[in-house]
Amino acid sequence: MTSAGMLAEFKRRNVWRAGLAWLALSWFLIALADLLLPLLGFGDVVIRWLIIVLGLLLVPVMCFAWLVEMTPEGLRLDPGPGSINPENEHTARRIDQVTIVLLLMAIALSGFRQFVLPERVEAPAESGAQAEQPQPAETVAPAPLAAVDPRSIAVLPFANLSPDPENAYLADGMAEEILNVLARVEGLRVASRTSSFGLRDQRLGVREIGQELGVAHVLDGSVRRQGDELRITAQLVEAASDRQLWSGSFDRRLTDIFTLQEEIAQAITDALADTLGVREVRVRQPTGDLQAYELYLRGRQLFAQRGANLPPARGLLEQAVDRDPRFAEAWAALGGVLLVMPSYFADVPSDEAAEQARSAASRALALVPDLPEALAVSARLAAERGERLAAVQLVERALARDPNNANSWMWHGLNLLEAGHVQAARAAFEQANRLDPLSGIHFGWIGATQVIEGEAEAAETSLRRAHELGWRGSASAWLLKLALADGHGPEAERRFRQWLQDDGRIAPEHRSVYEEIAPAMADPALRPAAGAAVAAAIETWPEREWSQLYLMLGLPDEAIREALRSKPDAGQILLLMTWSGVDRAFREHPRFAELAQRDGLLEFWDRYGDPDYCRRIGVAPVRLECER
16 A cells, blocks of 8 residues: 555544544543642642553554444444445544544643642752651641731742752752841741741642741742852742732852842842831851852751751761851851751760860851851750750840741740740740741640640640651650550550650660560559669660650659769750659659759759749758649
């Protein structure tokens, strides 16, 4: 058969029409899936597979049209060239009509998705390894958000449009620096980096982002780097109406990056002048060494991701301060990394890390005396040394300079909670949560205060939300406290094992001890044997802190003796966990005053009052008498 004959046969058998109709149907199905599947919780991978399957079926559809024809009696195999079937022309018209209808429906759906629904904000994934987080077994609905403050904004991570994907750190760094500048504008509430950057991979429109973060405005943008040339675009959008308030495009050299940050931040405050009043923005150039600045941006990005990213973050920040020893912000970030590392790695000595963090924060403050990040690190270190009054003064200075820093509010709350000022701690944690509503740690500490105050149902909700958001080990420990409030039993053992599974700070060589005492969580008769197992562990690993296990077993005498034993790995986690009703006997123990004296609590109580739900009685020795 000649080429012309073959083409004629394709036309006679309606093969071309069948192919076009199938493509029109495919477009309609894809447009419908793109509209509905995200609402049903399905991701892009389902749509991609739908496109692949529909594309692969095109050839079988055209083969079917070649082999089969429609007759008044129904379908039959096509007899071949030269056959005459008047029904073919009627079939062709019907296929054309169906194709036109499908095309119009597909165009309508695509137009509705593009121009009527809110635009979905997309951004590339962060560079750098992410610490693995196992997914929780159940999902807990987030707490309802309060009314939106009209003087509030979220800065989303900027998209990296550079040819080199490794420049993602620069896009993140630009967004974070603008966020930090805006956070210090009086009267403007800025959503924390953790929450705003946490929406990076979610297909949310501006309205949804505003609702999720509880903000009235959203800033997003992109960064394109070609050598030392930068092109940065940004837009400020009113979240409720999806109305653009300001947009700008800037072409600069990398050496002008600090001036550029100031220009963008000033443009945003100008756009919000009606709600904020006139404000003038100033950006301090932290370093003249651009390579040190790039190392700092990379290190800070990894620091924000925590977990396995902390050691490389430390290395990058150490390189930054080696290149520019007068780079205060890099010293402060390094101090933060060193401070939190013992919370993530069981083999990092807490006393050594604390001393290194103190040195880094001191270097930062010597260069910039009121640098908020360094003040916050110093405050937490002071609290861990038992210098409670100094810790309060330092964190108040940090918050005066940067009232939008959720981490500073959280550390302030920890200082208060360690001293038993539960209600004030809860207020600090709630402020941190308002600034950073997608961070598990803030939900977790709110849940901890709810455990202490006997709000079991609310505590369960908050702690499960914290667990869902990645604060797994500590949330499981407080959920265990809830179970122990009802006494030792099967549920306490189940939650103890869940905590053992979730808490990565428990060293692998110690896990056999925890497994050995787990049955005692269900059977009080096994507690003496479990206590003996903990005593044996102290003999084997005397440098570790074992008081918590004694507390969980309900052995306050052993717990206070272990808490007062001199050891390098003391830390403050014990104080944070001793204010629930389960631990009342521990706090009322005659020797608890020795612990309070050692850790600076007596001085704190003299200044700010006795702990909530407790009062001091007697003199030399002082004891606590508690209501719960």
